[in-house]
Amino acid sequence: MTNQDEHKEGIGGMINPRRYGIERVAYLLMRLSGLGLLAYFIGHIYETSSILKGEIGWNEFLEITQTTEGHAILAIVIAMCVFHTVNGIRVMLGHGGVGVGKPARPDYPYIPASQNIRHKMGIYSAIILAAIAMLYGLAVMFGE
């Protein structure tokens, strides 16, 4: 069966954060920050390996991080790091069944207990902490 026949929503539907509340936004940010951190991690290993070229090679490479673009990228990395860690802790707890509510006879209008305020607070905290950390990073880097 081809994709067309299966009528799967595809990647566009998977990443669309507009329809299913803040939980789906967190899902998208978690994936993006995970992949972003992975890319940074690989770049980081490559960068630090330049120490094998001696002090001059190391210093030359380090200069990249002193440019405006370098600062901007590092600020984004800080935000990704904080969001991914804080939201990661929330997701791990959720995956273990912590804070997802207790089974109970549902009543109209059927507000799902798993989409509760505790997890929403976790997501908003992750976003706010990431923003604060990023702003602090920017202040330090550009405030020199």
Next chain:
Amino acid sequence: MGQIPSMAEENMTPSQSITLRIAKYNPEHDSAKKFMDFTITYERWTTVLEAILEVKKHFDHSIAVRYSCRQATCGSCGMIINGKPRLACFTKISELNSNVITVEPMNNFPIIRDLAVKFERLFDTHHKVKPYLIHDDTEITSDTKEFLQSPEELEQYIQFSNCIKCGLCNSACPTMATDSSFVGPQALAQAYRYVADSRDKGKDQRLKIIDDSHGIWRCHFAGSCSQVCPKGVDPAMGIQLLRGYMLGFRS
């Protein structure tokens, strides 16, 4: 008698009209979905299903739509209504607050024609998790009358037994959007329903079935399944509780 006219007046909001945009697609000879627009009048209580049937009756008999109970019980009429999976018989036009209502076939299900989609895979994955009580002594012996259960034990799973197999959850799921082999929120919620039943002894079997590369670990707890479920099943909760057993957080 004097009451009747005033009651009638109260309910007599003038009927309004909207545009109903229906997706038409026949996989046998169409290359892409096409939309047809119909102007229909509706009352405060008119459901999307009633509007579609109205169009079928007066404008286009050929529109393919599946329905049966018209009361959110049979699970036949799931479709994408203004971008989200919903039951057509359980969604009132007035609650959508829009002058245009677009109805499309559910995502992540192969299209039969127009609004009707194939449910084979949904039923297959449902079967796969053994949706029945597994018990060594299923035959009731003379001294046991029935398998007793306390109200507290009932509470553990009754919510999940509300599932009508409408597939809305599978249609909203971001994993299902790219992986059609994923067992899906509907089946995983049913795995939980039986595992949590005090009369059932099939926990190990079921956990083994869903501990698969396209099984429970593909769930990222995005929760969209629970947000669209029309019966309050909350598959996302069931899945995380199930995973709690598997990770050893719960016993």
